[in-house]
Amino acid sequence: MTAAVEGTRPGRVExxxxxxxxxxxxxxxxxxxxxxxxxxxxxLGPSGSGKSTLLRSINHLEKVDRGFVALDGELVGYxxxxxxxxxxxxxxxxxxxxxxxxxxxxVFQSFNLFPHLTALENVVxxxxxxxxxxxSEVEAEARELLGRVGLADRAGAYPRQLSGxxxxxxxxxxxxAMRPAVLxxxxxxxxxxxxxxGEVLGVIEDLARDGTTMVVVTHEIGFARRAADRVVFMDxxxxxxxxxxxxxxxxxxxxxxxxxxxxxx
Amino acid sequence: xxxxxxxxxTLAPRSGTPYDQLKVVPARHPGRWVATAAVAVLLAMVVxxxxxxxxxxxxxxxxxxxxxxxxxxxxxxIQLTLITAVLGFALGTVLALMxxxxxxxxxxxxxxxxxxxxxxxxxxxxxxxxxxxxxYQTLDFGIPFGPSxxxxxxxxxxxxxxxxxxxxxxxxxxxSAEIVRAGILSVDQGQLEAAASLGIPRxxxxxxxxxxxAMRAIVPTAVNEVIGLFKxxxxxxxxxxxxxxxxxxxxxxxxxRVLPMxxxxxxxxxxxTTVVTVIQYYVERYYARGAVRTLPPTPWQRVRSELAAVLSxxxxxxxxxx
Numbered sequence: 106m107t108a109a110v111e112g113t114r115p116g117r118v119e120x121x122x123x124x125x126x127x128x129x130x131x132x133x134x135x136x137x138x139x140x141x142x143x144x145x146x147x148x149l150g151p152s153g154s155g156k157s158t159l160l161r162s163i164n165h166l167e168k169v170d171r172g173f174v175a176l177d178g179e180l181v182g183y184x185x186x187x188x189x190x191x192x193x194x195x196x197x198x199x200x201x202x203x204x205x206x207x208x209x210x211x212v213f214q215s216f217n218l219f220p221h222l223t224a225l226e227n228v229v230x231x232x233x234x235x236x237x238x239x240x241s242e243v244e245a246e247a248r249e250l251l252g253r254v255g256l257a258d259r260a261g262a263y264p265r266q267l268s269g270x271x272x273x274x275x276x277x278x279x280x281x282a283m284r285p286a287v288l289x290x291x292x293x294x295x296x297x298x299x300x301x302x303g304e305v306l307g308v309i310e311d312l313a314r315d316g317t318t319m320v321v322v323t324h325e326i327g328f329a330r331r332a333a334d335r336v337v338f339m340d341x342x343x344x345x346x347x348x349x350x351x352x353x354x355x356x357x358x359x360x361x362x363x364x365x366x367x368x369x370x
Numbered sequence: 371x372x373x374x375x376x377x378x379x380t381l382a383p384r385s386g387t388p389y390d391q392l393k394v395v396p397a398r399h400p401g402r403w404v405a406t407a408a409v410a411v412l413l414a415m416v417v418x419x420x421x422x423x424x425x426x427x428x429x430x431x432x433x434x435x436x437x438x439x440x441x442x443x444x445x446x447x448i449q450l451t452l453i454t455a456v457l458g459f460a461l462g463t464v465l466a467l468m469x470x471x472x473x474x475x476x477x478x479x480x481x482x483x484x485x486x487x488x489x490x491x492x493x494x495x496x497x498x499x500x501x502x503x504x505x506y507q508t509l510d511f512g513i514p515f516g517p518s519x520x521x522x523x524x525x526x527x528x529x530x531x532x533x534x535x536x537x538x539x540x541x542x543x544x545x546s547a548e549i550v551r552a553g554i555l556s557v558d559q560g561q562l563e564a565a566a567s568l569g570i571p572r573x574x575x576x577x578x579x580x581x582x583x584a585m586r587a588i589v590p591t592a593v594n595e596v597i598g599l600f601k602x603x604x605x606x607x608x609x610x611x612x613x614x615x616x617x618x619x620x621x622x623x624x625x626x627r628v629l630p631m632x633x634x635x636x637x638x639x640x641x642x643t644t645v646v647t648v649i650q651y652y653v654e655r656y657y658a659r660g661a662v663r664t665l666p667p668t669p670w671q672r673v674r675s676e677l678a679a680v681l682s683x684x685x686x687x688x689x690x691x692x
Contacts, residue, residue, distance in 0.1 A: 164567060166563060166566065166567060199572060200571070203566070203569040203570070203571060203572070204569060205569075206566065206567055206568070206569040207568070207569035209567070211564075211567035211568075213560065213563070213564065215560055217558075217560040217561060217563060217564035218564075219561065219564070219565075219579055219583075220583065220660045220661060221582050221583055221657075221659055221660040221661070222660065223660075230568070230570065230578065231568035231569060231570050234570050234571060234574045234578070235568060235569040235570050235571060235574075236569075263659065263660035264660065265660060265661070265662070265663055266663055279568070280568075283568065283569070
């Protein structure tokens, strides 16, 4: 196993009664979800069903209005303090929040690589500046990670000199370099040509086989079937149905799930 | 026809020789030739009048160009510009970050600063700073509303040069703040999200992720400002500070050689601006890393490749230029 996987600790994610509204638009209306360590959860659902917002709430890129998210029993974004016989939640200071975020790896639909840094510098930046690790050690590991996503020879290339699929693979290496407990993927292949989708999904499937805890928002039903331990179907801000892929994909119990699958399959 | 054997039939000529053996005749541009000739004549007229009109007094220009007091004036102009630019952009960056802060007070103060310093004419600000000693005879350093540890005479701290630096620098900061803010706003929001999701500390996000990308938008406008400053420093002649323009005006006041002395100043300002423009080119090239797939060639590389293209047009067969 590679260094990145050795650093991975259990990553049990609990999402409990999460509500989120943007203005008057209710995007999440009470979502419950548990992700067990070492499993792959694929979140499916039509556009606007709240999948991305749920994912962004897990690592606190979005602050939820109600409910909570916990990683290995530790609240995300808040900490508990006793107060007059009961308890209160204190918002984490930015510094602590940023440190907590390093336990999640996030892969964006639009890659969001730093365009003025080379592939290698993109991967090295956060472990050095956020985790205070030694640059020489991180660089060696970064080269290894780039090799693992098939880009050992492109370490010195700038993002715009890479294809979309290559950029997304660098982004995955960048997320892995933090040795996160959980990897979150927000439609990682939606911005890619059909030809390039396979190379990115291949990398994600390799990670799944290594036992990395992952939550993947995607429209790739085939990927869900191959890699998911659990499939979650969302609609209108709620989890409609969840279970093993063969159950949710082949024998859905809800009308809404059936209608969606009939359209995408 | 063997070379065309693999092409589809529609591309091959119906009869006669294949296309790649035919000579290509470049298109004619008669309008371009007329315009070029007209501009060439105008240019010759300008040069001719510059050379033949004795009232330009080029000998006087030559004699004073590197005269000691002029060179000292140039040096003062450079100092004023560089110190003011550094002060202006340092303070401007702070103001821009304040304006983008979540604290309403910081935002309001930054907005108010820009409002005041952009509203009052520079010449008025300079005279105000020069007369600061009238408002405050001494400047105290200590705890706010508490005891003072040190006290200095205002006049000894803010002399002519100090007033010029303060006036130009604080005025420049108001404009620089907007330039830096525009640069920061031009950086994609996804960059901040990526940095936040990686847990990169806030200050590092600003210095390593946001500002380097903002520089691409900042540099052209910022250099505009620096060039403006080089010439704008001439306004401090109201303080009788010996920069380039004041020195020149003192000399022509004494010798009555007004025009040649103005030409001397003009030549120096052109030289300074040229130097800044060349530096700009390379700074922009530096910040273009990653923004373009291949960096544009430097002027030297371009001259060399154009020469090569012209030469090959005359000697080599057509295939070489394609």
